[in-house]
């Protein structure tokens with residue numbers, strides 16, 4: 001993207017909290033969802049925008065359901081960085097590993113957030129242990145804990161490149 005603009009795409013398993021993360025970062029964000037048994041699920045994308053220092057950050061949230069691989073491919077075009085949301089109550093699953101492998105192959109700058117840390121069942125330490133060498137920020141998209149700090153830290157690494 002042009003100078004001063006960053007496209008960051010948010011990936012993660014179904015139900016990890018991608019849409020909630022973008023909502024927490026930008027309360028005016030837009031979400032294209034359908035109703036599933038578990039509640040709303042992303043069927044197209046989330047879109048949020050916020051300023052981080054002198055960078056205009058454009059956030060695109062992907063659908064977590066496996067069948068929407070084609071949507072993830074389209075949203076990935078021209079991304080400057082990727083954030084993978086992991087549900088810290090369920091841990092690093094096969095879908096997370098699949099996404100991680102794809103993004104690593106693309107050599108795109110990457111960070112992880114371990115979400116749902118407000119939940120008593122969350123084990124962010126296990127997420128860190130399962131992703132050796134990677135940056136993992138513990139967050140709660142529900143109450144907003146650490147969401148801005150996590151994004152700010154990631155944007156700083158992108159800006160420094």
Ligand SMILES: Nc1nc2c(ncn2[C@@H]2O[C@H](COP(=O)(O)OP(=O)(O)OP(=O)(O)O)[C@@H](O)[C@H]2O)c(=O)[nH]1
Nearest residue numbers: 014015016017018019020041042064116140141142
């Ligand atoms: N306790 C807790 N629940 C959360 C948090 N973030 C999201 N949730 C819940 O997790 C569920 C899924 O949240 P979404 O933000 O829709 O997850 P998603 O990753 O966008 O899901 P898909 O688009 O279907 O892949 C919802 O019931 C949320 O309320 C959190 O930080 N803490």
Ligand SMILES: [Mg+2]
Nearest residue numbers: 018019041042
């Ligand atoms: Mg979603």
